[in-house]
Amino acid sequence: MQDMPPLQVESLIPEPGAARLVMTGELDYTTARDASAEVARTLAAGVDVLEFDLAGLKFIDSSGMAVVMNAYTDAEERGTAFRIVALTPYLRHLIEVVALDDVLDLPG
Amino acid sequence: MRGAAGSAGPVPDLMAALLEGSGEGIVLCDADGVVTLANAAAARMVPRVEPGLPAPAPLxxxxxxxxxRVVLHGGRAIRIRAQAVSGGMLAWYLTDLSAARRTEFLLEAGRRLSASLNPHRCARAAAELGADFLADMAIVLLPPTYRRRIEWVRAVSGRYGPEEGVLPAAEAAEVPGLSDALAGLRHGVAGQQDPGGAPGWLLPEGFGPAGHLLVLPMPGNGVPAGAIVLARRAGRPPFDDDDQVMARDLAARAGAAVSAASLFREQSTINDILTGDLLPPELPEIEGMRLAGRLRASQQAGAIGGDFYDVYLPDAAPDGGIVERPPLVILGDVCGKGAGAAVLAGQVRHSLRTLLLLECRLDRLLELLNRSLIASPSPNSYVTMILAALRTGPDDHVLVDLVVAGHPPPLVLRKDGTVEEVAARGSLLGALKEISLWPATLDLEPGEVCLLYSDGITEAFGGPSGREMYGEARLKEALATCAGMPVEALVERLEQLSTEWLGGGPGGGADDRALLAVRAGAGRTETSW
Structure with a gap:
């Protein structure tokens, strides 16, 4: 095993006024704090659109789901649009289980 | 090395190095009694030993x-053994008994004080060490409790087993310097106190008057961890410099041990209180059905998980506006791990208990719970859960009213062995102001089972590769093999299969796993199967 950090968060600017966080690895109890900090930093920078690319997530637990939900509620409070632009089939299943598929903006 | 080119001849380099490194003093003299060789340890113990000169006293x-023979020389107890060697030469071997005592003390102190994570046992070990190595009597006093009482442990050399007791903090002030020592301050010259000032209770019965008294603080982890008092009887030698160094060493080590043990005890108590809120209740007998549940807590130390289940029986004598309702079982999972998760799970269970006094509609209960979670100031107050109201129907059927909030829906084991997933779903709690719920009602024939489970079961990583998720499909297959089983055996089997799956995984038992099953019918098994 390479000595990779369990979660990597890359910040991209897909278009002016938008920020895309690309998360790769494991979003769980141990990494949720780092991911939340990155979300908070991005929102504080004052973007119009916050995007999550979660296609590279190998694992997510309830703390990880909390990062997604907090991002959604925090973005809504600031009037920032929030959408998930890519995700794994398993994550889509989880989002359906918690019945957030109607609320979150998911890729078709 | 002090050597001489005498009859012994020059000592080869290697031999010289070996002798020089020995902790035992070695002196060699020729047949005329003139020293030909003395190593460093010998020169330290008997400074007047000099090659070329006659062997000095006490050799x-x-x-x-x-x-x-043990001789006292220059303030040290030295064991000296003489042995004739070839050619009329004589060798002396010297052992510094004072150094040996200190080494033995250090080893013993390390061993005994690290043997326990119980503050009281650490105090006992410290008192015994004091009595064994330093004094005729040693008493360790722990810091005063909030009720201003001081626990003490006293050991007397030569007597088996220490005595223990409790005294009011005010009485500690009678021992000179003890109040200061308990506050972390050392008094007097190196902690020496007037033995005449010692109150009667300090010394054991029949001990006689104290001749020498040391009172030392036991420094803890930022706060004083107590004090130690060492006493020698009148007529015995006073505590010399070595004794005082050892006494301070003992006090420091004992303080560290007691302090670590106290922290550990506090932490364990807090953990016990918190996990107590997560412990599943005894499942009651409910007429017309049987319940069985399993809760396996995470194996990771310090990572109390957030799975829980509970049963709310109807109020025995509903009156004064308390609603009538059927028995309710719930199974849920709060976000995160550790103390935060435990507190949140406790809040949810207690909130529900209160809400149930006034409200019996399941969807309404979840809406109210959701509001209270959103209003909660603590972050990540997310909860997924299932509420299942259990009603008995005609012909020994059980009707299960289900609402599911962000939780994997329950599974049903039918009479013919097929397994269905209940088509109930809904939003998790604590995230959205308005939640959406799609409830369902199940009709269980006698012998049919409704299984509630947490995602720790399906998300268990393990299997042959160690990295594969157990998954819903495997859980359904496993449940299908349980047809006809008593419900207790069913949950035990499902739990075992999931544990075996985890067995190969790297995070073995990393997450909580909860199972709760309801089986329609009063009997343990139905013979009609």
Whole structure:
């Protein structure tokens, strides 16, 4: 095993006024704090659109789901649009289980 | 090395190095009694030993014998053994008994004080060490409790087993310097106190008057961890410099041990209180059905998980506006791990208990719970859960009213062995102001089972590769093999299969796993199967 950090968060600017966080690895109890900090930093920078690319997530637990939900509620409070632009089939299943598929903006 | 080119001849380098490194003093003299060799340890113990000169006192007074003799020289107790070697030469071997005592003390102190994570046992070990190595009596006093009482442990050399007791903090002030020592301050010269000032309770019965008294603080982890008092009887030698160094060492080590043990005890108590809120209740007998549940807590130390289940029986004598309702079982999972998760799970269970006094509609209960979670100031107050109201129907059927909030829906084991997933779903709690719920009602024939489970079961990583998720499909297959089983055996089997799956995984037992099953019918098994 390479000595990779369990979660990597890359910040991209897909278009002016938008920020895309690309998360790769494991979003769980141990990494949720780092991911939340990155979300908070991005929102504080004052973007119009916050995007999550979660296609590279190998694992997510309830703390990880909390990062997604907090991002959604925090973005809504600031009037920032929030959408998930890519995700794994398993994550889509989880989002359906918690019945957030109607609320979150998911890729078709 | 002090050597001489005498009859012994020059000592080869390697031999010289070996002798020089020995902790035992070695002196060699020729047949005329003139020293030809003395190593560093010998020169330290008997400074006047000099090659080319006659062997000095006390060496000259020790005749050859296998057991040797202990002599007091220059303030040290030295065991000296003389042995005749070839050619009329004589060798002396010297052991510094004071150094040996200190080494033994250090080893013993390390061993005994690290043997326990119980503050009281650490105090006992410290008192015994004091009595064994330093004094005729040693008493360790722990810091005063909030009720201003002081626990003490006293050991007397030569007597088996320490005594223990409790005294009011005010009485500690009677021992000179003890109040300061308990506050972390050392008094007097190196902690020495007037033995005449010692109150009667300090010394054990029949001990006689104290001649020498040391009172030392036991420094803890930022706060004083107590104090130690050492006493020697009148007529015994006073505590010398070495004794005082050892006494301070003992106090420091004992303080560290007691302090670590106290922190550990506090932490364990807090963990017990918190996990107590997560412990599943005894499942009651409910007429017309049987319940069985399993909750396996995470194996990771310090990572109390957030799975829980509970049963709310109807109020025995509903009156004064308390609603009538059927029994309710719930199974849920709060976000995160550790103390935060435990507190949140406790809040949810207690909130629900209160809400149930006034509200019996399941969807309404979840809406109210959701509001209270959103209003909660603590972050990540997310909860997924299932509420299942259990009603008995005609022909021994059980009707299960289900609402599911962000939780994997329950599974049903039918009479013919098929397994269905209940088509109930809904939003998790604590995230959205308005939640959406799609409830369902199940009709269980006698022998049919409704299974509630947490995602720790399906998300268990393990299997042959160690990295594969157990998954819903495997859980359904496993449940299908349980047809006809008593419900207790069913949950035990499902739990075992999931544990076996985890067995190969790297995070073995990393997450909580909860199972709760309801089986329609009163009997343990239905013979009609």
């Amino acid at each position: 000259d007074s020790v005749p050859p014998s296998p057991e040797g």
